[in-house]
Amino acid sequence: MASRDLLNRLPAPVRWLALPAALLGCTAWMVTAWGGDPDVPAPSQDAETARYCAALHAALPAEVLGHPRRDPSPASPYTAAWGSSPRTVMTCGADRPDLLNDTDRKGPCVDEVGWGLTEDGAGGYRFATGMRKAYVVVEVPAGAYPNYADPLGSFSDAIRAAVPRIDGTADSDCLDDAS
Incomplete structure (x- = not known):
């Protein structure tokens, strides 16, 4: 209940953007964690x-x-x-x-x-x-x-x-x- 009161005290634009911002952050984290190029070890040679x-x-x-x-x-x-x-x-x-x-x-x-x-x-x-x-x-x-x-x-x-x-x-x- 206390967290709901805290959320209601925030200005309306902040409340409206909170969920999209959280989803965008999670998406960015997933892309970084899973979508990057995995390392490919370079062979050593003469x-x-x-x-x-x-x-x-x-x-x-x-x-x-x-x-x-x-x-x-x-x-x-x-x-x-x-x-x-x-x-x-x-x-x-x-x-x-x-x-x-x-x-x-x-x-x-x-x-x-x-x-x-x-x-x-x-x-x-x-x-x-x-x-x-x-x-x-x-x-x-x-x-x-x-x-x-x-x-x-x-x-x-x-x-x-x-x-x-x-x-x-x-x-x-x-x-x-x-x-």
């Missing part, structure tokens, strides 16, 4: 791999199939992302992904870049390059694109230009086993 990944980062597109680039935090030349929810995340320079050890996991060849692939357990896919001097991993969440491999073509030119093949040739990754 100096040579770091140079390849920095060159790749600079060559990546600003948009992938209508999804704007929104890099994760903390900012790093070894991670990039597109879209918001769900978002496609690329990392460069991590250790050899386990998915490349399974010969049944050979994925698509897109614009002369070969990919290994595995499902992520949530309806999406994880892709990794194999025959390159730095491993590039792309995580494509369920529902981000009509076809799970659609975004790979957006990265092919940048990967071919920035991350050389292990054997030093300019031939297609797709002619060899992607391991």
